[in-house]
Amino acid sequence: MDPKTKKWIDEKKDPRSARWQAGLEAVMDLFLPDMEKGKLTPVHPLEEKDLPVFKAALERVDLSPGLLAAFLSPTVANAIIPPDSAKELIRIKKGQPSYKIIIMRPGKKNRILCAEISEHAHRPGIDIFQAGALLGSFDYTTHDLCISELTKAIRVHTWEKDKWQRKDYLAYTLNWFEKTEYLGKASVSVDENHSFFHRPTLIKSNRIDALFLLIYEVLRNRFQDNKGVYKDLVEAEKKTESKEMRLSACSTLAQTHVLDLLNLVKIFHLFDFKKFARAENQEFKNEFARTIRKLSSDLDKMLLS
Numbered sequence: 441m442d443p444k445t446k447k448w449i450d451e452k453k454d455p456r457s458a459r460w461q462a463g464l465e466a467v468m469d470l471f472l473p474d475m476e477k478g479k480l481t482p483v484h485p486l487e488e489k490d491l492p493v494f495k496a497a498l499e500r501v502d503l504s505p506g507l508l509a510a511f512l513s514p515t516v517a518n519a520i521i522p523p524d525s526a527k528e529l530i531r532i533k534k535g536q537p538s539y540k541i542i543i544m545r546p547g548k549k550n551r552i553l554c555a556e557i558s559e560h561a562h563r564p565g566i567d568i569f570q571a572g573a574l575l576g577s578f579d580y581t582t583h584d585l586c587i588s589e590l591t592k593a594i595r596v597h598t599w600e601k602d603k604w605q606r607k608d609y610l611a612y613t614l615n616w617f618e619k620t621e622y623l624g625k626a627s628v629s630v631d632e633n634h635s636f637f638h639r640p641t642l643i644k645s646n647r648i649d650a651l652f653l654l655i656y657e658v659l660r661n662r663f664q665d666n667k668g669v670y671k672d673l674v675e676a677e678k679k680t681e682s683k684e685m686r687l688s689a690c691s692t693l694a695q696t697h698v699l700d701l702l703n704l705v706k707i708f709h710l711f712d713f714k715k716f717a718r719a720e721n722q723e724f725k726n727e728f729a730r731t732i733r734k735l736s737s738d739l740d741k742m743l744l745s
Contacts, residue, residue: 448572456526458572464552467520468544471510478505478615480541484516493539497557498619500590501541502629504599505611512540514558528577531556531563541590545598553598555590559583566590568597591629606643609636614657621658621701626708637710648720651711652727655701659694660738667742687740694735698728 444465448458468475471483480501486494490513503509512520517538522529532538539558545551552569564586565579578593580586604612616630617637632638640650705711716724 445572451572453572454574456523456529457569457574460522460526460529461550461552461569461572463520464542464554464569465544465550467512468508468510468542468552472508475508475510477508478503478611480509480511482511482513484513486513487515490514490539493557495623496584496587497539497541497590499623499625499628500587501543502591502594502631503543503615504634505604505608505615506600507543507545507594507598509541509543512538512542514538517558529567529574531565532558532561536560543594543598545600551598553594555586555593557583557586557590566593568593595631604634609634609642610657613637613654614661617654617658620708620710621704626710647711648723648727651705652731655698656731656734658701659697659735662697663735663739663742686743687736690736690739690743691732694732694739698731698735 442462445458445462448462449455471481474483475481480498480503482490482494494511494513497511501509514537517540518535520538520540521534524530537558537560538556541553541555541557543553543555549571553566554569555566556564558564559582561583563579564583565577566586566589567577568575575597578589580589613635616628616635620626620628630638634642636643636645637650637654640647643650643653645653706713
């Protein structure tokens with residue numbers, strides 16, 4: 441028994457919930473190096489049959505920027521089961537393919553949410569723990585209903601309550617947009633009161649500035665994380681010492697990607713381009729050109745680094 445579990449039991453917490461929370465925290469510690477705060481992360485390579493479940497969860501799991509969230513497919517989840525004595529925590533029979541989501545809000549007292557979302561679960565649902573105690577449980581009649589209710593449960597029971605900073609609004613909004621792009625759906629859960637795209641005043645901005653800030657940040661991160669995006673530019677740069685040709689190529693690539701994202705925003709009806717005032721039309725043109733220049737400069741620096 442680890443010291444944390446012993447402490448909880450000494451504090452008169454139910455030994456079953458104390459041990460289960462300690463076990464869930466140990467699982468999160470194990471996969472922590474591969475996780476990124478604010479994002480639902482599969483902790484094991486997904487098989488083809490896992491993708492529909494993961495995508496359904498990704499659409500509904502709405503995380504504040506400091507939360508850690510793990511998606512466990514049967515390869516991992518089948519081995520992570522509550523003690524037999526804790527019948528109220530057993531949601532799926534041994535041998536059935538389990539799909540679990542574990543969300544942790546780190547802090548002096550970690551808050552843990554564990555959801556069993558498998559269609560084979562006899563009791564799909566969500567359990568919430570803190571300091572070794574079971575704070576509450578939610579049972580659902582179907583796994584579809586369980587998944588659809590994830591957004592509500594996560595926001596109420598695990599979202600961070602502290603005042604958000606600008607970087608938090610940026611991270612939250614970028615994560616939402618990346619999920620929207622990946623899933624190809626406009627129905628991804630988002631709290632519009634915490635998204636600078638939906639509420640630009642959060643970052644003391646307006647809707648056109650917010651639109652292009654979103655596009656710039658998405659593409660800058662993409663270029664930094666994936667050199668394959670500008671592989672052809674790298675090869676061309678090796679063959680020429682002309683700064684003008686290099687900058688022109690960077691500008692063309694940046695413009696292509698910006699237009700692609702603007703088209704995506706239009707297809708998903710995320711932004712009403714038809715309700716521009718005359719001044720906004722000019723501002724849109726200015727911000728479009730400025731974003732191309734900034735991304736071109738970033739690409740040029742990446743090529744030369």
